[in-house]
Amino acid sequence: MPLLLNAQKSNTPKTLLWRISGNGLKKDSYLYGTMHVQDKRVFNFSDSLYHYLEKADGYAMEVDLRDFIDTMIQRAITDHEAEFFRDDEEETVSKPSGKKNATIDSLLKLVKDKNDPASRKRLIKMREALVRMSLKKRAEMPTIMDAWFYGIARRQGKWLGSVEDVRDQLPLVDEVGSDMDEGSLKSSPAEVGRTLENMIQIYSSRDLDALYDWAKPGMGQKESDRIFVRRNLKMIRSMDSLARIRSVFFAVGAAHLPGDSGVIKLLRDKGYTVTPVLSSKYPDPDKYMSKLAEAPWLKVEDRDKSLWIDMPTSASDITMLGDALVMRYSMDITTMTFFMVASIEVPEGAESQRIKDALNNNKKVTVLSQKEVENAGLKGLQGDAFSNNSYYRIQYLYRKGRVYMLMAGGEKKKTLESADVARFFQSFAPREVVKPLQPWYSQQLSEKGMSVDFPRKPRHNRQMEKEMDDAETQHVVYDLTDLKADVYMMLRIADLRVTNVIASDSSYFQTYRSSFASTIDSVTRDEAGLWEGFPVFYLEGYTEKRDVLIRVMALNRGNRNYTLYAGGNPGKNSQAILDRFFQSFKLLPYQTLPRQKQTSAEGNFSSTVPKPFYLYQDTEEGETPLQLSHYVSADSIEAVWYEVVKTPIPKYMWATSDSGYFNMAVKAYISWDDSVLRQQPVVNNGLKGMEWVIHPAQSHVEKRIRIFFSGDSIYKVIAYIPAPYINAAHHNAFFEDFRIVKPEKKADMLKSKASMLLNDLQSSDSATAAEALGALWDAPFTKKELPLLYEAYKKPYADDSASSYYSVRSQLQFVIAKLADNSTLRFVKDNYKFFTGSRESLKMEMLNLLAAIQTQESYTLLKELLLNNTPQEAGDHELSYRISDSLKLTATLFPEILKLADRPQFGDRIMQITAELLDSNIILPAIVMPYAPAVYQYTDSIINVLRKTDSSDIEGYTERSRIHLLARLKQPEAYQLLQKYTSINQTFIRMEAAMLLLKNEQKVEADVLRKIAADRWFRRDLYDSLIAMGKEALFPLKYLTQELMAESDMYNIAYDETPVTEMELLGVRQIQYKGELKKFYLYRIQLGEGDEDEVETYLGIAGPYSVNEKEMRIKTSITGLYTTEAFDEEKIDEHFEAYLKEIAEYYDSEE
Template sequence: MKRFVVFLLCTLPLFADAQSRIRTRNYPSLLWEISGNGMKKPSYLFGTMHVSSKLAFHLADSFYIGIRNADVVALETNPESWQEDMSKYDLDNGYNAYRGRYASMRVPSDYLHMRTLRFGRYDDKIQRALHSNPSTINNLLYRSYGNASSDFEEDTYLDMYIYQCGKKWGKKVAGVERYGESMRLMTEAYKDAAKDKTKRERSYDQDESFSSSKLQEAYRSGNLDWLDSINKFNSFSRAFDEKFLYKRNEIQAGSIDSILRSGQSLFVGVGAAHLPGGRGVIEMLREKGYKLRPVKMGARDSQHKNQVEKIRVPVQFFTQISDDGLFKVEIPGKFYQLGEDPAIDQRQYADMANGSYYMVSRIITNAWMWGQSTDRVQRVVDSLLYENIPGKIISKTAVTRNGYPGIDVVNKTRRGDIQRYNIFVTPFEILIFKMSGTGDYVTQGAEAQRFFSSIQLKEQHLATGSSGWKKYSPSYGGFMVDLPHEPFIANNGSWIFDAEDKSTNTQYRILRTDIHNYQFVEEDTFDLGLMEESFAASEFIDKQLSRQHTNVNGYPALDTRYKDKQGNTYVVRFLIQGPHYYTLVAHGRQEVPVMKNFINSFAIKPLVYPQPVQRTDTSLYFQVKTPVFPDNKKEKIDLPTNGLYDYAADDDADDPASGLFRSNTISNDTTGEKIFVSFFRSPRYAFIEDSTVLEKEHLFGDTSWVVRKKIRNTLPNSMKTWEVILSDTGSSRMLWEKTFYKDGIGFSLMTQSDTLTAPSSFLKSFFETFTPADTLKGNDMFVKKTNLFFEDFMSKDSIAHR
């Protein structure tokens, strides 16, 4: 689940469950009126439950009146920024955190697999795309658990309902916390809990009086005293509570105070667990001079609920264009790539106020490899609709857009929600445009018509004669080849360049697969054989007609020919250039000269990069001139999995006794080049007797490397460097490594290249200008540390002694 489920855990204040009733009820309601401090009209504080269960929706008229009378409606965080916030952070879900100090020591180790070049059927991908219900969308809009639970759920969860009420009644919306701040506090809470020597196991099952069902009963009755007691009884770590609950309470109370002091009245909903107790939001607001009194929640008010559900929030549409320019469409926001299926490119946008969403799915069909035309693909799509469109299909209509055939489908789910699809088939892929909303939102307004009528597809002008063929090279270089038209470009883990010549009914593909493995280099004939075996495992291949090893301008290659099960011919060349494994495919009913011309026209060309610029990496302590550098588009946050966190990883930088290891891979996904950069500081008391260990050219204990180049040098600051280029018998690939060392501080650069191609400007500039920071201090690991150890042990400095 993905990033937003982590967000829910972060904001979920009801992380514990239940206790017995308390006679003294200091906090007898979920709804509290705020007054005082010169306020002209009252504001309201409400304790929410972050679920769609009906038990949370016993909402009286006082709840609705509080929202209607407010100037601002706020939740813990502002739903209007959730999608953008989610796209800014890389939530690691604890993988790195759990692995601790060695988490970043991942040397690239790609392998060729049987599936690398094996092309499967596209039917299954269409099915998955049609019934796709991304958990991200569900968590943003609905939080429905489906199946038996659906009959006991509302259309959305309580927090989102509060937000939607505010939007539908024209209120300003806000958050009393910031998303990133909440993420960091959660991470810190788990770190602190990991160090907490007094933490205990959660105890829900030890006493029925403190069970989750009792917590629900406490919430249903509005008894915050009881709820607070349940949470405290089940708390597993005071250190965790300090950050996850109390620090957030302070932030929430401070934000509420700021809004109220601006002169605006407020209705704010936060998790019910944040409200009660001496360090709860209620008491914190009282300490700031506000008066808070409980508001009695009477019978459920269905009249207000029915009224607000009929209101549509007006939206403004914006044109969205795909990265490759293949389509453009208008939606009331912008697309976010939060898809969960690596085989399907999905972009989606959730209209939070109206509870609807817009989605585009793209599926590479490889239909021509199966000998299938667009008409055949369209029939396949049509045959899959009944079983894979949710609920009941209401209408199905043939449509055409920019010359591409398609189907317009309207359906109604078992929940009663109307959805609509436009599905278009191109020679190389299927595009599925989808809109879904609560109830009849899709059919009753103009939004759906605006969305679907705005779809525009780029027309692909396929060659109809030999005169259309021309040289093609990507903007970044790498190769040049003759093609009948500008190729269709995609990436399914490998870069794909497809084209079709209608005059000869032939199809063409260039596939570049990047395999970076810095632990060994295999013989060229072996890897070429693996490529051949993988491609031949495709279901449409019937038999191999021929195979021959060859060299193409010095690059190792394997030429093969196949018959498929429909009697069509494949002419295929596998070629290796360092970490770049190329597969060239020509396909036709029968072999014609133009197919071989395509294969022979392929040539390796230099990669093209912009001018290098000076960059600084503060985490790995170096400077370098490079055209490629991580943009840090997303802030990385390591969230623990199942509460596990190795806090030692965070102490390493401050604990010289344990040493420090960090690494990063500087890469360009478009060109496929990578440089692995690592930094280490040896443990303070480490001693290695063999001072030549860093000079030895073998890697990972393997002494069979062929050393093509070895250079030793000493920099002006006395830092030593060793630069080696290694290869192996029968291989054209090389490993290029450069090592830096001085007084316990070391750096290493590693990349993969080949014996024929000159280093690109990226690799050349990076290796030549890499400069370690000169402020780092360490202890030489080749010097005995006995005296140092006893000096520290006897030191009055408590840190050194520890």
């Protein structure tokens, strides 16, 4: 229902009917402002209206409603088909819970933040439902006003038309919801009803000025232009043309009439005289209509000429599944009754089952009643049903190899009992059909390098392409449905967009397994191989619900993927057709695009490529757009991108040999598991370079790279090409013909930049210091630069205040240690003593340097300095974890290092490595005993601090080492400290201490065990640990139930990396599982924190448990989350069954 347009206020006569004359018209035409509702109060028309409607030669409304409805139905069907193949992540919108306004808020947020189309669609449906509810209460008339006039004009035999085309209206339909109004969405039905009632009252007054005043505040300029101004201009052009041919009665929404841009003003501006028509008599509309003769019905046949049937208007074609199903459709807009008929070929013998399935297996349809019927000598089923706000009656009738579908209905249930509906069904007359056999159609796409055969010409499914396209991939889709053979076939070609590559063929194919996991019940083929040298993947399986065999073949050819997808009846005839479909697939040689010399827009390089180079906007790690120029020329036929990346030579880059700087430049393009197939020097127009051909471990797409240095720039000439084509002549031309237009002498790359790099580590400019630090690890230092490194190590740095893996000093340690030179020991020994005063803590870092060197000599010196010149102040510095990289070397520090166990800066690390050495039996407890008092004293001080510390701030694993050390000492003092640990408010620590006490036959208070058992995370571990020690009797009885054990099992599995924020037991299911009756506990599990779009909710399944409540343990657990779909309260059992099937398939594949 259009909104009302703002207009300038004037004393406009109170009428909706206007005469159009003058400007050369031979006959007057007429204009009436309508309201698109079915409320009988607005059907109070004057006798003048009926008179001029009779007098006019034609009738034109805004848009031909029949064409509009036909188009919208076809779009809805096409969208529905495409949704079947839409990516789950794109399709799924989590089901908001709670109040209506909370739902609207969450959907609006998704629309605002992510422009989410699914959320927008839901909001539009919510708004439509709200308006529909109010309109339905006021729908006394059989149709809206415009269609009522159409019915009168049709009965009078007038010319019928419209002032707008369907294509003018469709953009408005698409734009509905683009400006989501939170207020209108949250309106109550009563508020919407009051608004509508107010509008009806104003309209019934026939006061255009009042309409203008009422609507004036309600619309912005943009919306006004979109909905009215542009359309009004189009209406005027149409009215001008139509009125010059014949006298026309124009009916358009009243909102289009008033205002400076209204139809009345625009007609006058065009030279017409537009005058009001006033009346005082208003006949009853029903009585007027009853006097008119009925409009004749038309006889309609279907595409296959298999039937005749009567319809009130000419029939339109509505297609589904390409051209597999063509339905003849007629909409009588005067009664809002639709009529539809179709004839469908089906496999012989399947007719009866098909009509039962068609009537009963649509979840979106509510079947109100059904019965067996016979019509025109054919048997079948008849059903009355409700779906999409409409009631309809449908008959499925069948004969050998064919099913007929007859359907009629409308928004009101009483429509089903109307004379028109009865006439439609009674007029059905089947005909005999003999269809000639059609030859198979070869779908050749030479521009994509392939061909495949279909039983007939397939549909180019552009709608599905639109649904599948995304930022990384562009698609071509052809598909065909053969209802007689009961098969569906699809060819999908996915081209990666420019600069994207298939990095892993196996990962790419894994997406097919994931996509079909919830569809295929039993997998019969899961196989990867090669097809003419290219990776190919086959997936086949059976779907029980639909009784369908699904077959998929996916082939990667460079950055292009071909997928054949088919599904069909398991019968031999259907499978024979699919066999031929798959066997017909062929790879065709690519057509080589013409190539010519192309120079970059900046004029700095050229090469032979198919298209001009353009600048691609991106960045590489550590670079800004200003530092990097990335040029691309695309070969769309082969999906190969020719790339030239120009970057400045890094400030700190140097090499120790000519090949060295090339190797440094290519480093970013070679992964650890790649194979270098070729590395060779090259010369392009006198400029020396290096070329590599690199074969990735996971992909058949090879990287071919040439690198040149010119002046202060690096040129990387790159193409990702399938292995069979890597040396093709047209690809060679890109590399061989590459020229730098004005090559410059390259910088001296053999000159060390170590001094500049090390000096910049101290720069006061944070960006410079950070850039230097980033280059430090990869810099090609040699032992010649060790004196510079030693001097750099002695300098102070901004990040010296604490130990950090990424600090300047830590990185210098790694660099120095990597060079493995004996002079480093002399450097440490000579300089250690100078780190005093404010730099005393850095002695700890020099000790860590010795630990990083990992030699007997370095540990000897480490021990000497640690014991004889112990750092008196450590600050936030600590002994590095690397001190225990070699436990054999670590053991040489013992037992003397234990003297420092009671010092805060050493105690934690010393107790950790002591526990590791004891656990590894490298040292014995006896070595530790003389120093045990220091260990006890330091531990007791730590426990006193922990008692006052929040549990979330306690480093549990640091204390774990200390706890294990105490347990190994087996002394009364140690046990007393372990008892103290059980009082710490962190379950992990409490559990560790309690279990070690029990293991050493020490008593643990029942309350300690109760607190551990109360924690869902540790409950199962506690039970299993006590069982293993033969002390299960100690487990708290309060928590010794199968349900609470299941809760712990579920919580442990669900809490993987994302926190469990909600966990609700939904119920228990007892089923036969692997031949035994077993129990499963089902949960609603919510994961994640923060915004709603960061929270995920799934069905959790714990089991299988014994039906014996006293049995707590599971022999083989399959506890887990069903993550294929988001949690849906209405699909709990469906998801449970799907999860069990996924688990069964997993174990089958493992076997």
